[in-house]
Amino acid sequence: MRGTSTFLTISGLACFAGLALAEPAAAAGPTCDGGAISVGAVSTITGPADFSEVPKAAKVVFDAVNADGGVNGCQIDYTISDDKADPAVAAQAARDLIDNRQVVALVGSASLLDCAVNATTYKRQNVLSVQGLGVDAACFNAPSVSPVNVGPYTLTTAMLYYASETLKNEKLCAFFIIIGGTQEAYKQGIANWEKITGRSIHLVDLTLPLQGDLTPYLIKARDAGCDAVLTNQVEPGVVQWVKTAEAQKIDGMNWLFLAPGYTVEVAKALAGTEQPVYVGTEWEPFTETGSTANAEWIAVMEKAGRSLTAFSQGGYLAAVVFLDVLNGIDGPVTRDSVNQALLTMQPKAYDLAGSPYVFGAADRHAPMQATKIMKLEKGAWTVETPDWVVLPSVE
Amino acid sequence: MNALFTSAVAGLTAAGAYALLGVCAVFTYRLVAVVNFTGAAIGTAGTFSMIGFIALGLPLWPAVAAGVAVGTLAGAAIGFVMTRWFSEASATTKAAVTAALLVGIVAMGLRFTGGQHPQEFPTLFPGSAFRLAGVEVTIASVLTIVLAVAFTMLADLFLNRTNIGLHLRALSARPMAAELLGVRVALLSQLVWAVTGAFTTFALMIIAPQRSPDFMSLSLLVVPALAAALVGAFRSFRLALAGGLMIGLIEGLTSAFGSLSQYRSIVPFLVVLAVLLWSQRGARWDEAR
Numbered sequence: 001m002r003g004t005s006t007f008l009t010i011s012g013l014a015c016f017a018g019l020a021l022a023e024p025a026a027a028a029g030p031t032c033d034g035g036a037i038s039v040g041a042v043s044t045i046t047g048p049a050d051f052s053e054v055p056k057a058a059k060v061v062f063d064a065v066n067a068d069g070g071v072n073g074c075q076i077d078y079t080i081s082d083d084k085a086d087p088a089v090a091a092q093a094a095r096d097l098i099d100n101r102q103v104v105a106l107v108g109s110a111s112l113l114d115c116a117v118n119a120t121t122y123k124r125q126n127v128l129s130v131q132g133l134g135v136d137a138a139c140f141n142a143p144s145v146s147p148v149n150v151g152p153y154t155l156t157t158a159m160l161y162y163a164s165e166t167l168k169n170e171k172l173c174a175f176f177i178i179i180g181g182t183q184e185a186y187k188q189g190i191a192n193w194e195k196i197t198g199r200s201i202h203l204v205d206l207t208l209p210l211q212g213d214l215t216p217y218l219i220k221a222r223d224a225g226c227d228a229v230l231t232n233q234v235e236p237g238v239v240q241w242v243k244t245a246e247a248q249k250i251d252g253m254n255w256l257f258l259a260p261g262y263t264v265e266v267a268k269a270l271a272g273t274e275q276p277v278y279v280g281t282e283w284e285p286f287t288e289t290g291s292t293a294n295a296e297w298i299a300v301m302e303k304a305g306r307s308l309t310a311f312s313q314g315g316y317l318a319a320v321v322f323l324d325v326l327n328g329i330d331g332p333v334t335r336d337s338v339n340q341a342l343l344t345m346q347p348k349a350y351d352l353a354g355s356p357y358v359f360g361a362a363d364r365h366a367p368m369q370a371t372k373i374m375k376l377e378k379g380a381w382t383v384e385t386p387d388w389v390v391l392p393s394v395e
Numbered sequence: 396m397n398a399l400f401t402s403a404v405a406g407l408t409a410a411g412a413y414a415l416l417g418v419c420a421v422f423t424y425r426l427v428a429v430v431n432f433t434g435a436a437i438g439t440a441g442t443f444s445m446i447g448f449i450a451l452g453l454p455l456w457p458a459v460a461a462g463v464a465v466g467t468l469a470g471a472a473i474g475f476v477m478t479r480w481f482s483e484a485s486a487t488t489k490a491a492v493t494a495a496l497l498v499g500i501v502a503m504g505l506r507f508t509g510g511q512h513p514q515e516f517p518t519l520f521p522g523s524a525f526r527l528a529g530v531e532v533t534i535a536s537v538l539t540i541v542l543a544v545a546f547t548m549l550a551d552l553f554l555n556r557t558n559i560g561l562h563l564r565a566l567s568a569r570p571m572a573a574e575l576l577g578v579r580v581a582l583l584s585q586l587v588w589a590v591t592g593a594f595t596t597f598a599l600m601i602i603a604p605q606r607s608p609d610f611m612s613l614s615l616l617v618v619p620a621l622a623a624a625l626v627g628a629f630r631s632f633r634l635a636l637a638g639g640l641m642i643g644l645i646e647g648l649t650s651a652f653g654s655l656s657q658y659r660s661i662v663p664f665l666v667v668l669a670v671l672l673w674s675q676r677g678a679r680w681d682e683a684r
Contacts, residue, residue, distance in 0.1 A: 049510075049511065050510060207650075207659065209659055209660045210660070211607060211612050211615055211660070212409065212646065212659070212660060213405075213406070213408050213409035213412075213605065213606070213643075213646065213647075215405040215406070215408050215409075215530070215605075215647070216402050216405040216406060216646075216647045216650035216651075217650060219401060219402070219405045219529070219530055220650065220651075223398075223401070223529070234511065235511050235512055235513050235609075236511060236512075236513040236607040236608050236609040236612060237607055238513070239513040239515075239607075239608050240513075240605075240606060240607045240608060243604060243605065244605065247523065247531060247533050247605065248530065248531045249523065249531050263512065265509065265512040265513055265514075266513055268515060269513045269514060269515040269608065270515075271515070
């Protein structure tokens with residue numbers, strides 16, 4: 001076991017070093033007059049949720065590159081700003097990064113409200129964000145942000161697509177907790193599924209409470225005759241949902257959850273359940289530590305002593321994407337040259353994700369359109385779809 | 396009509412929890428004159444200790460006892476703060492202090508229990524008691540309602556018929572006078588805090604498996620509980636019991652109406668508003684102000 005992990009570490013580092021140092025031989029490659037390339041991230045660290053694992057994983061990648069001599073000799077100066085889930089603090093954090101730190105781009109941001117608050121600022125100031133984890137709806141609806149994750153809205157479409165096309169469920173129902181401006185995005189997610197499959201949703205309920213008893217909702221789903229129910233519950237809510245289904249002795253219904261439900265803790269808390277529980281992942285399933293697609297990410301994280309979570313995949317991927325973009329720049333690395341490179345980049349495939357990543361000049365970006373489905377089996381997540389479930393494009 | 400009844404029955408689980416915690420809130424207020432925002436948080440701390448003890452290898456029921464002991468200590472600790480430093484403070488100040496303590500406990504609790512990561516709560520009383528209108532009414536739901544009713548009756552008897560009860564009422568109304576009359580104020584208040592700590596912990600242990608299993612959600616059960624207590628004007632156990640049941644049932648009922656159910660979580664506030672308006676109906680504006 002030790003041997004294997006050492007091998008992975010070494011091979012991972014080898015690939016990684018190759019990636020970091022692979023400048024075009026003929027061209028001069030990226031240069032930096034100021035000595036370092038300033039990059040930033042806005043993340044919710046303190047407050048109701050902690051997304052800091054995402055930018056911290058990006059930092060691990062940048063630190064490793066810096067230790068290896070930097071990108072063509074340029075060190076990366078990475079600043080993580082805490083927005084405390086407070087709009088005023090988030091706006092301040094973005095301004096500080098843009099005006100004072102003079103960042104060339106935002107990489108690996110993960111926040112409850114960064115996009116909603118700052119996307120227009122980024123647009124106005126001409127800064128682009130390779131979002132590590134797009135959470136709020138604005139992340140997938142702005143010209144200045146292109147997330148490396150699938151996100152809850154596309155995942156809504158993907159989970160329904162999996163239920164109707166693979167599980168062959170007829171009556172699909174959806175129950176959502178609506179916070180802030182997410183209602184339209186979830187509705188659009190459902191509408192996209194309807195367009196792709198030509199079916200229509202059996203029941204939509206947008207009134208799930210953040211707190212409270214779920215019994216009435218499960219009774220409603222059962223009495224409506226749903227074959228599969230999708231909800232956007234986060235971790236504790238997933239457990240409560242399945243436990244309530246058990247208490248009501250509901251059987252024969254598939255429970256579909258989005259990526260926030262895909263954690264080791266949820267699997268442990270539901271170890272005793274017989275209910276069919278499915279989740280969609282943002283990237284290659286992080287619990288599959290033997291998967292070759294995960295090998296490089298695991299090697300880098302383990303070397304830095306960081307735990308292996310889905311969040312850290314997001315930060316890692318955002319950083320790797322950004323390094324690739326940097327390496328494609330010929331000449332001084334400035335906000336303008338980075339923007340130019342991002343806006344004109346070709347889609348690039350990464351093992352961690354099922355779709356190629358691209359920024360591009362579109363009005364909105366959701367490059368990731370693929371997921372893998374995990375099923376809960378006796379307290380552990382097992383891969384239900386070894387191949388990516390890729391959404392057909394919406395006509 | 397049938398759908399309405401089904402939704403109401405589906406609200407029973409919440410109803411029992413609100414009623415039980417509401418009655419506890421009235422108990423604390425009547426005996427130590429504190430609107431206690433930490434009630435559910437104390438119980439939550441004890442409940443999380445229980446799963447901690449289970450993780451350490453303790454069997455279920457000894458872990459339950461140990462968790463209740465932790466809840467008792469937590470209650471006593473809050474009681475110590477309240478009686479030692481705030482016994483002469485106004486009701487508003489005391490309420491504000493417990494609200495501040497709640498924020499502190501939730502912050503610490505989230506840190507120690509892995510934040511939003513869910514925990515597995517053992518179901519102390521698994522299974523379903525009966526099926527009504529197509530809804531499985533769990534043993535736990537029935538038990539919370541039974542406990543709430545029992546606690547209401549016992550508290551009434553205790554306060555009105557026993558000597559200690561009389562002392563406690565004196566203590567809450569006029570602590571200084573009670574002390575001068577020889578009532579052991581500090582000891583009795585501590586005792587009340589400890590007992591409510593123990594009781595809410597046990598209540599939370601029954602309720603927790605049916606709710607969102609994280610520290611914050613469970614601690615915030617105090618909101619509907621205080622709404623229920625307000626229905627009883629923080630005096631009447633029976634009205635608080637009825638209030639808690641009513642809020643739970645209305646919550647269930649609203650889910651039957653698509654347009655109403657998005658306002659479901661404001662039900663406690665509407666109930667409180669209605670009760671306040673009703674209770675002030677006789678007063679003229681100047682007096683009420």
